[in-house]
Amino acid sequence: xxxxxxxxxxxxxxxxxxxxxxxxxxxxxxxxxxxxxxxxxxxxxxxxxxxxxxxxxxxxxxxxxxxxxxxxxxxxxxxxxxxxxxxxxxxxxxxxxxxxxxxxxxxxxxxxxxxxxxxxxxxxxxxxxxxxxxxxxxxxxxxxxxxxxxxxx
Numbered sequence: 001x002x003x004x005x006x007x008x009x010x011x012x013x014x015x016x017x018x019x020x021x022x023x024x025x026x027x028x029x030x031x032x033x034x035x036x037x038x039x040x041x042x043x044x045x046x047x048x049x050x051x052x053x054x055x056x057x058x059x060x061x062x063x064x065x066x067x068x069x070x071x072x073x074x075x076x077x078x079x080x081x082x083x084x085x086x087x088x089x090x091x092x093x094x095x096x097x098x099x100x101x102x103x104x105x106x107x108x109x110x111x112x113x114x115x116x117x118x119x120x121x122x123x124x125x126x127x128x129x130x131x132x133x134x135x136x137x138x139x140x141x142x143x144x145x146x147x148x149x150x151x152x153x
Contacts, residue, residue, distance in 0.1 A: 010057035021092040086114030
């Protein structure tokens with residue numbers, strides 16, 4: 001039987017587990033630092049997200065263990081007759097918990113939350129190297145309808 005996952009807003013106490021999940025793949029290993037004590041930049045970013053009413057870090061928790069995460073942001077917009085967009089980023093499920101439907105549950109929460117906040121659509125980007133992630137998102141009904149571009153500043 002698959003344990004029940006609690007979905008909730010992250011707290012500052014969750015930050016080490018969040019950074020560990022972000023660092024737990026080939027791309028994250030190149031850009032994150034999960035060593036303790038955590039770099040102050042992570043704490044500062046968390047505080048800024050926590051203070052923003054349009055921005056949340058959402059976690060999945062099983063038996064007191066934070067094992068999934070995503071950043072959920074509502075972007076107000078004047079397009080689509082002034083309807084907002086739900087931006088979903090930094091999606092992770094800890095390695096030991098993958099393949100049990102927890103990522104799908106996190107996305108179900110995000111889609112419902114987007115609807116609750118009157119968002120016109122949910123959007124995300126994924127690194128082109130993450131082929132499995134792209135298939136997962138397509139299975140959830142997301143389509144690669146746009147070309148995303150980034151520039152390091």
